[in-house]
Amino acid sequence: GTLFLDEVGDLAPDLQVKLLKVLEDRRIRRLGSVRSRDVDIRLVAATHVDLVAAVRDGSFREDLYYRLNVIPVHLPPLRERAGDVLLLARHFVRATAERYGLDEPELPPAVASRLRAYDWPGNVRELRNAVERAVLLGDRRLRADDLALGGLGIPGGQAGPLPFPATLEEIERAAAHAALERESGNKSAAAQLLGISRTRLYRLLDDA
Template sequence: MMTTNDHIPASLLLVDDDPSLLRLLSMRLEDEGYQVLTADNAERALSLLNTKVISLVITDLRMPDTDGMALFEQINHRRPGLPVIIMTAHGSIPDAVDATQRGVTGFITKPLDHEELRTLLDRALSHHVSSGNAAWRRDIITRSPVMESLLEQAHQVARSRVSVLITGASGTGKELLAQAIHRASPRSDEPFIAINCGALPENLLESELFGHAKGAFTGAVKAQDGLFRAADGGTLFLDEIGDMPLSLQVKLLRVLQERQIRPVGSSETIPVDVRIVSATHRDLKAAMEAGQFREDLYYRLNVVEFNLPGLRERAEDIPLLARHLLRQSAQQHGLNVRGLSDDALQLLTTADWPGNVRQLVNVIEQCVALSPSPVISASLMRQALSENTGHWPTLSEARDEFERRYLVRALKMTEGNVTQAAELCGRNRTDLYKLLKKHGLTAQEIKAG
């Protein structure tokens, strides 16, 4: 029997309008240790795919509402890469050839030869496990169909060198997905280098990315290679790409087009072979409309986009993640905390989680550190949740909020006079207008307020 990981048996979905066949085949497969779900029509099958984690589908070819090939097409659209085996009493060589050419995993005729079916299942699930549930995604804990579908697509994309953009709210695990894509790629033995584009001033960020020559600026006492060269042959993860200054966006675009860099203060260009994975919590389309992000760079970075769901959108993962994090934290700190009370788990599953998985990590770690008993109580969980209700901002979010308050204060001090405010801020009028537009502010509104 194949499993989807070390703890969860593979879950099979059987689709057939013959109830006696469904019952018999279910019993046989359950005896071998599989989890089995059944559907007597395509509509029911697709509904289960939306709500359950399915490892493989076995469907009849001829059914009253939708035939097996039409169902396969719909499954392939919703869950690309999910193995599908088609069974039929009307099998023929042309049917089998057509089915496999269109991506069906296997084709088996009725009455079913159980040994033949077992061989098909073993082969299909071993491939699915290697692509969907192996070490490449070891840090991503999930049973969510939404996440499983996203991970299947990520594994498929990982094999190419196309640029990937990962979007989603803060705390959803964008860097974990970037690392997983790197591990699943042919570049997995080469470096994975990450940098937060919103954490450094523009001049330092340019030097960090592209390197600099000796004497390029004050303090440059020796040459530095930069992260593009450090990641050569591997993957460079550009976190918070939406916060990269426009002038650097131009230089990054040139690197992506020409596949070579020019260190700061150097006239030499150096070829680099780097796969770019970038991430942002910002709406880059809105940033483009506001003139804060280059459209040509956006399309270079966003060849494939993965949008990570918030924790509330994958609520079925909360108990799984909580128990995993509890074991991890207790082991790390050498504490005898082994579980959660039912009431504590209920509090977790009904919380809002504005800070997503990052917030869940903080809550569990606090409970583990403070728990006087091996089982975390509801009262301790309630306390941890109340102390971790606020969304802890990223550095770029905090900087944006400070910048907004700073602009409002400067314009209030100058009674809405943009020229005086620009002078006060050490910027020219054009820069100040761009900043006001970025934050949705106008001098007239601030003066009136």
């Protein structure tokens, strides 16, 4: 399976050692157990930390950095992907309505304009939370006031990005395209590099 490790750049030195050992040995030992077991995982890690700088200043292990840096994917913050805002918002509206058994509400032009104009310092997480709140508080139409944008008191455009700028699905799709480019369009080689089937690779490419 796939294990997503968020904010890997904030790991304490002792945990970095343990993670490196797991990645090299492909074995883990449960807390309190004396027996190790094999694991077969595909690790996806994310961070807001500049790991190259962290390696230079000694706060992040160089060997772990190279272990993780197989297919690096840079995802720009949401404010640089204005065209994605409404697509993601509509997805979160639909997903929230389905999760709570609600009728899917309308996303009126005033709300759409508000979403496009905001800088999203919290990236996709902030967008998802804002949309979920508006769906749960609203009725059949979303209201701009229910979005509660800037709820942390951080004016749009005046803060750096908060921890993670994308969903796991976005990272997987970006990794698929990065692997395909690295392997010069060879889908079999790209799938092998990622440790996934060709069918899974095709699905990721089709969803992009």
